[in-house]
Amino acid sequence: MSEASVEGIGEQLRAAREHHHITLRGASRRLKIREAYLKALEDEDFAVLPQGAYVLGFLRNYALLLHLNYRELRDQYRKQFGGKIAEETEIAPEASTRKRIGFILTPARVIAFTIIVGSALFLWYLFSQYQSLTRPPILELSSPLEGEVFNARSIRITGRTDHNATLRINGEEVHLSTEGIFEREFVALKNGPESLEIVSENRISGKQTIIHRNFNVALPSSDAILPNGGNTTGTTAPVDTGITISIRTLDSVWFRVSVDDGANEDFLMEDGQTRTFHAKSKIYVRSGKAYAAYVSVNSKPEELMGTTSVVERTWTLSDL
Structure with missing residues (x-):
């Protein structure tokens, strides 16, 4: 490129920069163009500038910064040098004036x-x-407390678990309320230590939460239950004339009894009551809360009606 200057271009650039109170260093930082190149534009020393369209690119960015008419400066530059000048191209990132x-x-x-x-x-x-x-169900046991001592046969078991879980106390399923609250009565059969196993099981995953609870029963001597029924006896009948069954309850228990395949008799017995039934050959008994009822057959020692809530038993003369 010729070293001849373009008259007036450098003076316009310098005058505009000074008018806006911008230093060469400040313009260099804002335009991201080397300070030496900007000084060469003002001194019209085009020989030190890169060849080709870079000159026009620098000139355009400098003119825009100084609010000068770039087209007039470009035309003035072309008239000075003549010939075809390469159209301006995008300058390298260091020359971009776009605001980020x-x-x-x-x-x-x-x-x-x-x-x-x-x-x-x-x-x-x-x-x-x-x-x-x-997940395993939440399980909380409110009563009985660990190590608690009871002086009554009837012990209430209460607690809470997930409402959609399956709950078992000592292997027997227990009904849950819509809030997951459960309540069950435990009947103590003897003095001494007792234990409970409460299992709550997730119906979907089968995961379980288990609580073991130990407590003690100390019944008064008058309430203690002896193997043969203790101080409570039922009415007996001669064993050689058929079957005689005596029923004694430790709580409110519902029964259905049929004698010699006759009509069913449904009744409720309260705590401590005793009833006796006699048949020629057969007695059928269905009981709720079987764990709270004792039976004696033909004056034999008493035995529990059963260990679960509902039990059906039949006694026939041929089996005795």
């Missing part, structure tokens, strides 16, 4: 962000529901 723009919140970005957040929340909800459905 930060993050812009657009409708598309808002929608994308909403979808991402919504999906994350939905996945978290599914995960929490899965955890809730498959």
Whole structure:
């Protein structure tokens, strides 16, 4: 490129820069163009500038910064040198005067962000529901307390678990309320230590929560239950004339009794009551709370009606 100067270009650039109170160093930082190149433009020393379109690129960016008419400066430069000048191209990043723009919140970005957040929340909800459905149930036992001593035969078992769990106390399933609250009566059959195993099982995953509870029973001597029924006896009948069954209860117990295949008799016996039935050949007994009832057949020692809530038993003369 010729070293001849373009009259007036450098003076216009310098005058505009000084008018705006901008130093060469300040302009260099803002334009990201070397200070030496800007000084060469003002001195019209084009020989030190890169060849070709870079000159026009530097000139355009400098003119825009100083609010000068770039087209006039470009035309003036072309008239001075003549010939075809390469059209300006994008200058390297160091020469860019575009102001960097930060993050812009657009409708598309808002929608994308909403979808991402919504999906994350939905996945978290599914995960929490899965955890809730498959985890071991919560199980709390309010009574009896560990090591508690009872002076009565009837002991109330109370607590709470998940309402959709299966609850068993000593192997027997117990009904739950809609809130998961359970209540069950335990009848002590003897003095001394007793134990409970309460198992709450998740119906879906089968995972269990188990509580073992130990307590003690200290019944007054008048209430103690002896193997043969103690101080409570039923009416007996001669054993050689058929079957005689005496029933004694430790709590309110419902019964259904049929003698010699006759009509069923349904009745409720309260704590401490005794009833006796006599048949020629057969007696059928169905009992709720069988664990709270004792039976004696033909004056033999008493035995529990059963160990679960509902029990059916039949005695025939041929079996005795």
